[in-house]
Amino acid sequence: xxxxxxxxxxxxxxxxxxxxxxxxxxxxxxxxxxxxxxxxxxxxxxxxxxxxxxxxxxxxxxxxxxxxxxxxxxxxxxxxxxxxxxxxxxxxxxxxxxxxxxxxxxxxxxxxxxxxxx
Numbered sequence: 001x002x003x004x005x006x007x008x009x010x011x012x013x014x015x016x017x018x019x020x021x022x023x024x025x026x027x028x029x030x031x032x033x034x035x036x037x038x039x040x041x042x043x044x045x046x047x048x049x050x051x052x053x054x055x056x057x058x059x060x061x062x063x064x065x066x067x068x069x070x071x072x073x074x075x076x077x078x079x080x081x082x083x084x085x086x087x088x089x090x091x092x093x094x095x096x097x098x099x100x101x102x103x104x105x106x107x108x109x110x111x112x113x114x115x116x117x118x
Contacts (some may be wrong), residue, residue, distance in 0.1 A: 023056050023068075023113035029095035029105040040113075050095045050103025054111065059089040059118045066091070066115035074107040081109050088118065 023040040027033045031046025033054075042057040060066050063085040072079045078099045084092040091113060096103050 021112050021114055022058075022060070022117055023054075023091075024110070025054055026073075026108060026110045027052060027054070028108050029093070047092070048103075049105055052093045052095075053086070053090055054093065055090045056113075060113075060115045061088065061118050062115075063088045063091075066113050068111055068113040070109050070111040072107055072109045076107075079104070079107050081111070083111065 021039070025033055025038045025041040025044065027044050029050050029052060031044050031052050033041060033044040040057045041054060043055045045053045045055070047053055066085055066088075068083040068085065068091050070081055070083075072081060072095075078097055080096055080098050082094045082096070084094070086092050091111070093109075093111065094103060095105065095107070095109065
């Protein structure tokens, strides 16, 4: 938790800098944002099992010029999240089990998006 707060403070102080984290969100695959750890996230919408759309408060220059990554908070070590840069204003995440490839909603994850804001 302290690490996320420190990252958020750094990102907020470097608003005009190129390539620093400009969006951070801890969320569940069922569309619940854990807001205490978010930066530049206006909403998280549950699309269906394992699919979320995360909307950014401030848009990026281009969807193709952003890089989203993150970490799964899972003790089974066989969960993963893939991101699709749908537009400069939102990103789609898909959470799944790596062992069989099915979409699931049973763990939390944190996403971080890097890029230049518009």
